[in-house]
Amino acid sequence: xxxxxxxxxxxxxxxVIGDKSAKISKLGKxxxxxxxxxxxxxxxxxESHLYTxxxxxxxxxxxxxxxxxxxxxxxxxxxAYTAFTSLLEEYQKALKxxxxxxxxxxxxxxxxTEGENIYRGAFSYIGSQSTLGDGVKIYPHVYIGExxxxxxxxxxxxGVKIYPxxxxxxxxxxxxxxxxxxxxxxFAPQMDGTYKTIPQLGNVIIEDNVNxxxxxxxDCATLxxxxxxxxxxxxxxxxxxxxxxVGKNTVIAAQTGISGSTKIGENCMFxxxxxxxxxxxxxxxxxxxxxxxxxxSNNKEGEVLMxxxxxxxxxxxxxxxxxxxxxxxxxxxxxxxxxxxxxx
Numbered sequence: 001x002x003x004x005x006x007x008x009x010x011x012x013x014x015x016v017i018g019d020k021s022a023k024i025s026k027l028g029k030x031x032x033x034x035x036x037x038x039x040x041x042x043x044x045x046x047e048s049h050l051y052t053x054x055x056x057x058x059x060x061x062x063x064x065x066x067x068x069x070x071x072x073x074x075x076x077x078x079x080a081y082t083a084f085t086s087l088l089e090e091y092q093k094a095l096k097x098x099x100x101x102x103x104x105x106x107x108x109x110x111x112x113t114e115g116e117n118i119y120r121g122a123f124s125y126i127g128s129q130s131t132l133g134d135g136v137k138i139y140p141h142v143y144i145g146e147x148x149x150x151x152x153x154x155x156x157x158x159g160v161k162i163y164p165x166x167x168x169x170x171x172x173x174x175x176x177x178x179x180x181x182x183x184x185x186x187f188a189p190q191m192d193g194t195y196k197t198i199p200q201l202g203n204v205i206i207e208d209n210v211n212x213x214x215x216x217x218x219d220c221a222t223l224x225x226x227x228x229x230x231x232x233x234x235x236x237x238x239x240x241x242x243x244x245x246v247g248k249n250t251v252i253a254a255q256t257g258i259s260g261s262t263k264i265g266e267n268c269m270f271x272x273x274x275x276x277x278x279x280x281x282x283x284x285x286x287x288x289x290x291x292x293x294x295x296x297s298n299n300k301e302g303e304v305l306m307x308x309x310x311x312x313x314x315x316x317x318x319x320x321x322x323x324x325x326x327x328x329x330x331x332x333x334x335x336x337x338x339x340x341x342x343x344x
Contacts, residue, residue: 018073169208184242
């Protein structure tokens with residue numbers, strides 16, 4: 001694929017400073033890009049690379065003013081980072097849209113409904129009574145159980161396992177190795193010390209525009225549905241237990257674990273290695289710092305929590321400042337105690 005700088009600028013709503021006719025066929029880092037590649041400069045920490053860059057074009061913010069001479073063509077936009085992200089998205093769509101057809105060997109069950117421009121990779125398995133919307137891409141070694149619905153233009157990457165009854169919306173991406181709809185962790189303790197398995201009869205519902213990272217697991221509900229709402233972005237290696245609900249546009253970093261029946265609000269942000277106990281509620285825009293251990297609900301919108309057990313970040317920093325002085329404080333108290341004892 002090849003485009004002129006002018007075509008790219010029109011797509012991004014930008015202004016060209018330099019050669020509009022330059023041809024671009026690749027994307028690259030500003031310090032590595034060649035004459036046929038386009039890059040971006042959003043963080044001025046990397047500004048020095050612009051003056052030595054051999055890139056065919058560089059996307060910059062409208063208010064950027066160069067301090068030295070440069071040879072590349074600039075595309076000035078409102079937000080260089082967002083514009084380059086849009087370009088990456090379009091490039092990715094173009095690459096994926098070229099995947100069409102069915103590879104052999106692959107299996108498809110009875111009464112499966114398929115839309116147009118479907119791709120099914122080798123060794124993929126589609127269970128009976130399932131529905132694949134227009135433009136769905138199923139990569140090799142994917143298992144899709146019975147009665148699964150996948151909305152249009154969603155991509156299921158290699159090795160994903162989707163259990164029966166799962167519903168996936170439009171424009172979703174589920175990365176390699178993820179498991180959607182596996183049994184929740186439900187066991188009833190018995191009088192003799194053993195555990196009896198509780199059947200998990202619900203499903204998973206993933207709404208539109210959700211991204212799920214590699215090797216993430218989302219368990220089905222015991223009854224009802226585990227729900228991942230519109231626009232949610234999940235990192236790699238996340239565990240979401242049965243009957244959890246994750247609100248719209250929430251983002252969760254790697255190695256986070258959310259216990260059963262916890263309800264996460266909209267536009268929340270969770271750092272890496274966060275753990276949440278079961279049956280909690282997190283208000284909209286809750287922010288959990290990395291390695292936070294959450295044992296109780298948060299009802300205050302926009303609250304930032306840190307620590308294990310997690311509490312308000314400002315109180316956490318004050319407490320940590322006191323904790324760092326603990327050895328000196330103990331030493332002073334010991335000396336005071338000694339003086340008091342000597343004066344008796």
